[in-house]
Amino acid sequence: MKRNGAGITIIFLICFLSVELWRGDSANIASHLKVHIKDVQEMDCEVHRQGCKLKLSAVGTAKEVDSKAQEHQSDFYMQQRRDAIAKACARLPPQDISRNMHHAMTSRLHRFLYCPVEKSASTFWRRFMYQLVLTQPMQSPFDVSVQTVYSGKFPISQVQVTESGEALDKMLLSFTKMLFIREPYSRLLSAYVDKLLAPNPILWSMWGLPSVALCHEPATKPWCKDRSGYIRHQQNIFPAGDVEQPVSKVGLDGTASTSCGEDVTFPEYVKLATTTLARTNAHVMPIYRMCSPCYVNYTVIGHMETFDKDVRLLLPKINVTESQVNLEKMDANVAYDAIEDSVHDSMSKAWLKQSLKCISKLEVVRRIWRKLQIRGFISWRIKPSDFNLDHLSVLNMDGPALIKVLVSANGRSSNKTELKLQKKQALKEAYSLLQPDQLKEISDTFGPDFTLFGFQQRPKAFEDFSRADFINTGALDLSKDWSMERVL
Ligand SMILES: *[C@@H]1O[C@H](CO)[C@@H](O)[C@H](O)[C@H]1NC(C)=O
Numbered sequence: 395m396k397r398n399g400a401g402i403t404i405i406f407l408i409c410f411l412s413v414e415l416w417r418g419d420s421a422n423i424a425s426h427l428k429v430h431i432k433d434v435q436e437m438d439c440e441v442h443r444q445g446c447k448l449k450l451s452a453v454g455t456a457k458e459v460d461s462k463a464q465e466h467q468s469d470f471y472m473q474q475r476r477d478a479i480a481k482a483c484a485r486l487p488p489q490d491i492s493r494n495m496h497h498a499m500t501s502r503l504h505r506f507l508y509c510p511v512e513k514s515a516s517t518f519w520r521r522f523m524y525q526l527v528l529t530q531p532m533q534s535p536f537d538v539s540v541q542t543v544y545s546g547k548f549p550i551s552q553v554q555v556t557e558s559g560e561a562l563d564k565m566l567l568s569f570t571k572m573l574f575i576r577e578p579y580s581r582l583l584s585a586y587v588d589k590l591l592a593p594n595p596i597l598w599s600m601w602g603l604p605s606v607a608l609c610h611e612p613a614t615k616p617w618c619k620d621r622s623g624y625i626r627h628q629q630n631i632f633p634a635g636d637v638e639q640p641v642s643k644v645g646l647d648g649t650a651s652t653s654c655g656e657d658v659t660f661p662e663y664v665k666l667a668t669t670t671l672a673r674t675n676a677h678v679m680p681i682y683r684m685c686s687p688c689y690v691n692y693t694v695i696g697h698m699e700t701f702d703k704d705v706r707l708l709l710p711k712i713n714v715t716e717s718q719v720n721l722e723k724m725d726a727n728v729a730y731d732a733i734e735d736s737v738h739d740s741m742s743k744a745w746l747k748q749s750l751k752c753i754s755k756l757e758v759v760r761r762i763w764r765k766l767q768i769r770g771f772i773s774w775r776i777k778p779s780d781f782n783l784d785h786l787s788v789l790n791m792d793g794p795a796l797i798k799v800l801v802s803a804n805g806r807s808s809n810k811t812e813l814k815l816q817k818k819q820a821l822k823e824a825y826s827l828l829q830p831d832q833l834k835e836i837s838d839t840f841g842p843d844f845t846l847f848g849f850q851q852r853p854k855a856f857e858d859f860s861r862a863d864f865i866n867t868g869a870l871d872l873s874k875d876w877s878m879e880r881v882l
Pocket residue numbers: 531532713
């Protein structure tokens with residue numbers, strides 16, 4: 395390694411980033427800064443953040459070469475991510491190194507390969523691949539609907555990686571290869587919020603019921619919820635008479651004594667995830683098994699946390715411009731897409747027919763609401779009742795009407811800092827609910843994902859919940875509105 399050159403680059407970058415940080419430039423930069431400091435420590439360099447703070451003369455220089463530094467910086471941080479992977483791979487036992495690329499998609503014309511990781515912007519990237527392969531020159535991913543890319547219209551056969559053996563090796567050598575990932579704890583929670591906390595009768599049945607089934611004889615299983623005297627539907631009191639009940643009857647008194655999977659708790663789901671889903675389901679499966687990062691020498695390893703920057707780094711490598719992707723539309727689109735996506739299936743006739751056997755229509759709406767709050771699109775301060783949503787008013791509400799309300803609630807959620815806090819708080823609380831040995835099971839199951847991609851197995855934030863004064867604000871508690879009052 396060219397030690398001196400690298401050292402100077404690092405000193406420069408740290409100073410540059412520290413300066414950015416002082417200007418109050420968001421947590422984003424702070425997280426890069428951490429990465430760099432960690433890297434410096436790994437290289438036994440003697441530079442400290444403190445040292446740079448004192449050398450203010452570096453500021454002028456840093457600003458002059460601003461754009462150049464940024465360009466350099468992007469290659470540099472990506473190189474760091476790639477080096478970290480190579481290093482971690484060298485330590486992985488051979489049985490953990492997979493060479494399976496069946497999950498990947500490719501545009502041979504662009505010599506581009508993408509391995510989708512569910513819960514890590516994979517919907518965006520599927521739309522991207524769709525446009526990349528089908529439009530010439532490529533049009534914006536936002537011009538194609540989410541439903542289209544998950545339908546039969548997606549040219550699966552065109553994008554499939556069918557190569558294997560030497561042909562695959564050869565292809566990988568010359569292609570630009572991309573992986574887009576997410577912090578493992580956040581990914582695991584995201585699947586729960588999206589599939590089980592959200593009104594999703596299909597996943598309640600596929601994941602919820604098996605999770606609950608793992609909880610027979612709960613006395614010996616501290617992660618299990620007590621379901622003795624379980625009553626479903628108790629809040630589902632409809633006025634008699636002129637309002638048509640869209641509810642399939644679950645016993646005439648509206649109660650039932652078995653779960654339909656809708657009440658599965660986060661610890662129960664985590665148990666299923668670490669014992670089964672991690673081996674069988676793409677939403678939960680560890681990335682190192684699905685995308686073979688020790689076999690494929692990925693060119694771009696994107697993180698959700700640095701999404702924009704990583705996209706900008708990729709595009710020139712495959713001859714696509716930012717305006718083609720319409721990146722500037724990204725922010726507005728992300729919120730709308732999240733809302734549309736949350737409502738589309740959950741409020742469809744087919745799904746409602748199933749979910750209303752288990753919960754009330756109001757709870758369908760409230761669960762969508764909470765999901766968007768946990769994902770940071772609606773402030774905890776804004777409640778369904780602020781929009782006069784109650785049992786009666788939601789009875790005849792359809793998807794488009796709910797979307798209107800949610801878009802309005804999103805528009806009123808303007809404090810981005812607080813929305814970020816919400817996400818963090820929900821993550822912390824979710825993991826505070828686990829038994830200590832469940833955290834160990836996560837480490838065991840997803841261990842390589844943490845080390846390969848440079849995430850902490852024991853995040854600092856998790857230390858909070860062993861403290862006596864840890865406050866659970868009820869982020870995952872659907873029985874009442876979420877209030878963060880006590881922690882702000
Ligand atoms: C890059 O894209 C442009 C416009 O889409 C096209 O005209 C050009 O030939 C492409 N260049 C390469 C090297 O593929």
